[in-house]
Amino acid sequence: MLQVFQLLVNGVMAGAILAVPAIGFNIVFAVLQISNFSIAALIAVGAYAGYTANVLLGLPPLLAILAAFLISGAAGVASDRLALRPLRGYGAIAVAIASLALNMVLENIVRFIFGNDVRSLDVPMMRDWIFEGIHVGPQAVFNFLVAIAAMVALFSLLSFTTVGRAMRAVADNPTLANIKGIDPEKMARLAVFLGMGMAGIAGVLLALDTAVDPTIGMRVVLSVFAAAVLGGLGSIPGAVVGGLLIGLAEQLSTLVVPVAYSSAIGFAAIILALLLFPRGILGDR
Amino acid sequence: MTLAASSGRARAAMAGSIRIGALLPLTGAGGPFGPSMAALHKQIVDQVNAAGGIEGQRVEYSFEDDQTNPDAAVLGVRKLIDVNKVCAVMGLWSSGVAAPTLPICAENKVVMVAIAASDSLALQKHDGYFFRSNVDVGQQGEAIGNWALKQGGKSLFGLLAQNPFSEPMRLGLVNTIQPKGMKAETIVYDGRRTDFRAEVGQALQAKPDILFLGGYPQDSIIIMKEVFRAGYGGKIVGTGTCVTQQFLDGVGKQVSEGIYTVRPSSAVGSPAYKNLQKLTGKTDLDTNVCQSYDQINLVLLAIAQAKQATGTAVRDNMRKIGDPNGEKVDNVLDGLKLIAAGKSINYEGAASPCKFTPTGNLVSAIFETLRVADGKLTPG
Amino acid sequence: MISYLVALLTFGAIYALLALGLNLMWGIAGMVNLGILGYYALGGYSSALLTMHLGIPVWLGVIAGALITALFGAATCIGLVKLRDDYLAIVTLGFAEVMRNIAENFVSLTNGTDGLAQIPRPRLGVTGSDFNVVYLVICVMVVLVVLAAMERLRAAPFGRVLRALRADPMVAASAGKNVLGFQVRTLAVGGFVLGLGGALYAHYLTYISPEVFQPQLMIYVFLALILGGRGNNYGAVLGTVLVLAIVEGTRFLADLVHGLDAVQIGALRAFVIGVAFIVVLQKRPHGLLPEPRRIYTDPAARS
Missing domain, CATH: 3.40.50.2300 (Response regulator)
Structure with a gap:
């Protein structure tokens, strides 16, 4: 029983981290109706931005996270402008495929600059806190709180600010929004910036918890996609629910299936879930 | 043609x-x-x-x-x-x-x-x-097994990344220590992930005297950090592929202190x-x-x-x-x-004496045991 | 240089089968499938295992591998048809991941990450580099046969229904077409072609391992199809040739670069490939050979 509780705790912690880039993926999808698969490379860009800020410039983790948000966001906007926007008129799948090529380009820019070596951020290693036999890591708690804070900040932005409401209007109905005088292109840029910025934050959180190498984004991205799809493409609350469910499924599955299969389990679960909810759990599109 | x-x-x-x-x-x-x-x-x-x-x-x-x-x-x-x-x-x-x-x-x-x-x-x-040029992986498993027997614990738990090394390594290790009465458990994990909490949890639940790391540096760094956080107190040994300078830099001095590696060598300081x-x-x-x-x-x-x-x-x-x-x-x-x-x-080479059998394998291998002290490998 | 080119063209022919299979599924019938390598691997593994363990002749193994993949393709259809494009893209991507995971861990069947080595080659009565040339000729002939078959299928009423499904499944359904039946048959035929490619691959390399699930290959096949012209079978083949030319051309480009370390050269090569793809996509978004369409011009509109 203790083990189940431990896995539940681990699953929620891991799920919250997964939810951050999943939200990023979905916010881009909501406004542009495009799956931008280069989010994997932007997770890596964020992780290395955080590494540069934290290790090379000596900044504390919170500033490294902020730096990663800004740099991944900016890199996302720039790469979208150069590579993907010219293709938007030719169908969502064409853009999605191009974003796979873009992912290759971005990941290799990172590799060109930093090499393949595995690096760690400069944070103290702390032992877990143990409550009634349940292990909880201080770093994991910090990361969890940052993930929650990032999500709350994003929700507030979308719910309570003019620009956030404008963005949601574009997501709901671009034509109508245009009539109301909202520039859809500006909103698209903002969505990409926020979405890829979230990916950058996730990159640093993963780096803090684990280590950095150019494939860091590729290592998690399938779980991120799974979370985004399960919750419903384009749905931000859906991404949170999806992230948590995937995090929990991957952990709890280890009770019954050998650990080596856990990455497959997540996806097998999705395929089953989508048989029941073809638009994801909270998807409406 | x-x-x-x-x-x-x-x-x-x-x-x-x-x-x-x-x-x-x-x-x-x-x-x-x-x-x-x-x-x-x-x-x-x-x-x-x-x-x-x-x-x-x-x-x-x-x-x-x-x-x-x-x-x-x-x-x-x-x-x-x-x-x-x-x-x-x-x-x-x-x-x-x-x-x-x-x-x-x-x-x-x-x-x-x-x-x-x-x-x-x-x-x-x-x-x-x-x-x-590489030493037979089964032999590497045996060498680690012999080291473990010398340490005198009751049980060993191995975490092996799924790759072509894992099975011969596991067999060499298990067949060396199991007959001598030491308990050996292993799990094989997918090294391409970032989250190994479940794996580490399973390993530590078995409360092994010795923990064996058999992955690549990328995944082993993450696993080792998790092992440290969980407060594991037993001995840790890794393969030569795992405990590299990259691994040591990646986990940092605090975490790497006291980790052992048993790895092929032509002779220490050849x-x-x-x-x-x-x-x-x-x-x-x-x-x-x-x-x-x-x-x-x-x-x-x-x-x-x-x-x-x-x-x-x-x-x-x-x-x-x-x-x-x-x-x-x-x-x-x-x-x-x-x-x-x-x-x-x-x-006589840096990794082995470089003498080959008719099928092209190395004839024999010498192993060295090293221990990490202050972020560096020292003869252990 | 010759045997390098022979090897390159053999891979080209095998990849062309992937592009043709995908063209039927996605190009013509509109069902996007990022899991094509799952079918490819299934065909390869099936044929390899059948020929290794049952000792059946290679050609029979190849056909059996393709048929098994066809059945499997039909079966996957049941889970997929209800999903919209974007969902389908991600779910099929995950499907390939599940297949890779099984290939890696179901050691007793697949030999895990070690892969299956010493897969028999067909007896062609020749050895050495002559074998490679004959094998290339066989692969090219297979591509031509598949190309001809796909062209007939596209022009047949079956192909017209598929294009109608791509445009709007609802309309096709209300026109009395059994949508699911058509989609099952499409994935079966497409699966057959992909499995055929995988089987030819396994017996060419004499080796198959979970490495067949290389994400780049999936990207290359999609790009080949978009580059050549989605929906156009000739385009699928032409696109494959072009993609291979870009990918392998950079290999020689790398020899000209000095002053960089090995990782940087590797990274630069991948960077150049990616940029080349994006540029070509932007310049030719409909591909070099756009899908042939019957264009009806309204006489009244002509002035």
């Missing part, structure tokens, strides 16, 4: 020039390992050329990125053989790259000196063109190893770099011994440069001088 057959003749006509090549992973799972191997190969070729080459001929070195992937490897090796006209291919870090390229090398009479650990490679039909330390300017060398050093030295010395740069000549002279009655040699420059003077030599 005559077109395709012409490549063999073209190579024979170029017997004068010395062309060697390597197939190395610069991207993909092997990405962290290939670059330092390529750099070392080049460094040694430059040394040899600066000293006047072999028999007055310059050595030309080419390498291809195998992307840790069979398709890229097959095209890469075809290019090395056909376009660069190499007589030997070195590197071959992963089994997935060595397995499909070995038949091509054998068919074109090109020597392959590989690191890849899969048992099945030496068993393939290769007409003697296959050599492996002349070749020391020479390699000087050459690279690094005190701790992982097995891949040591093996790359042996690979290129063996190939160049075999060419000098044969006075001919063809695959068949390299194959036939690979064992002659390990003459037990010859003068001991630990670097290529000394070896070349001795061969030019008509002396018999005995090359």
Whole structure:
């Protein structure tokens, strides 16, 4: 029983981290109706931005996270402008495929600059806190709180600010929004910036918890996609629910299936879930 | 048909020039390992050329990125053989790259000196063109098992990444310690993930006296951090592939303190190893770099011994440069001088003594035990 | 140079089968499938295992591998049809991941990450580099046969229904077409072609391992199809040739670069490939050979 509780705790912690880039993926999808698969490379860009800020410039983790948000966001906007926007008129799948090529380009820019070596951020290693036999890591708690804070900040932005409401209007109905005088292109840029910025934050959180190498984004991205799809493409609350469910499924599955299969389990679960909810759990599109 | 057959003749006509090549992973799972191997190969070729080459001929070195992937490897090796006209291919870090390229090398009479650990490679039909610079993985498992028995605990838990090393390693280890009454449990995990909490949880739940890490540095760093956070108090031992300088830098001094590694070595502080330390300017060398050093030295010395740069000549002279009655040699420059003077030599490498069985495996291996102190590996 | 080119063209022919299979599924019928390598691997593994363990002749193994993949393709259809494009893209991507995971861990069947080595080659009465040339000729002939078959299928009423499904499944359904039946048959035929490619691959390399699930290959096949012209079978083949030319061309470009370390050269090569793809996509978004369409011009509109 203790083990189940431990896995539940681990699953929620891991799920919250997964939810951050999943939200990023979905916010881009909501406004542009495009799956931008280069989010994997932007997770890596964020992780290395955080590494540069934290290790090379000596900044504390919170500033490294902020730096990663800004740099991944900016890199996302720039790469979208150069590579993907010219293709938007030719169908969502064409853009999605191009974003796979873009992912290759971005990941290799990172590799060109930093090499393949595995690096760690400069944070103290702390032992877990143990409550009634349940292990909880201080770093994991910090990361969890940052993930929650990032999500709350994003929700507030979308719910309570003019620009956030404008963005949601574009997501709901671009034509109508245009009539109301909202520039859809500006909103698209903002969505990409926020979405890829979230990916950058996730990159640093993963780096803090684990280590950095150019494939860091590729290592998690399938779980991120799974979370985004399960919750419903384009749905931000859906991404949170999806992230948590995937995090929990991957952990709890280890009770019954050998650990080596856990990455497959997540996806097998999705395929089953989508048989029941073809638009994801909270998807409406 | 005559077109395709012409490549063999073209190579024979170029017997004068010395062309060697390597197939190395610069991207993909092997990405962290290939670059330092390529750099070392080049460094040694430059040394040899600066000293006047072999028999007055310059050595030309080419390498291809195998992307840790069979398709890229097959095209890469075809290019090395056909376009660069190499007589030997070195590197071959992963089994997935060595397995499909070995038949091509054998068919074109090109020597392959590989690191890849899969048992099945030496068993393939290769007409003697296959050599492996890496110590048999089963033996590595046994060595770790023997170390564990010496520590005297009751149980060991192994965390192994799913790769071609894992099964022979596991068998060597388990079959060594299980009969002596020590309990051995292992799990195999998918090393491409970032989250290994469940794996570490399962391992620590068994409360083992010894924890064994059998992955690559990338995943082992993450696992080790998790093990530290969980407050594990037992002994930890890792393979030579796992406990590298990269691993130590990645986990940091605090976490790495006291970790053991049992790894193949020609002998602690062998002349070749020391020479390699000087050459690279690094005190701790992982097995891949040591093996790359042996690979290129063996190939160049075999060419000098044969006075001919063809695959068949390299194959036939690979064992002659390990003459037990010859003068001991630990670097290529000394070896070349001795061969030019008509002396018999005995090359002893940085990763192993470099003596091969008829199927191309290393005859025997010596293992060393090291312990991490203050972020560095020290004799343990 | 010759045997390098022979190897390159053999891979080209095998990849062309992937592009043709995908063209039927996605190009013509509109069902996007990022899991094509799952089918490819299934065909390869099936044929390899059948020929290794049951000792059946290679050609029979190849056909059996393709048929098994066809059945499997039909079966996967049941889970997929209800999903919209974007969902389908991600779910099929995950499907390939599940297949890779099984290939890696179901060691007793697949030999895990070690892969299956020494897969028999067909007996062609020749050895050495002659074998490679004959094998290339066989692969090219297979591509031509498949190309001809796909062209007939596209022009047949079956192909017209598929294009109608791509445009709007609802309309096709209300026109009395059994949508599911058509989609099952499409994935079965497409699966057959992909499995055929995988089987030819396994017996060419004499080796198959979970490395067949290389994400780049999936990207290359999609790009080949978009580059050549989605929906156009000739375009699928032409696109494959072009993609291979870009990918392998950079191999020689790398020889010209100096002053960079090995990782940087590897990274630069991948960077150049990616940029080349994006540029070509932007310049030719409909591909070099756009899908042939019957264009009806309204006489009244002509002035």
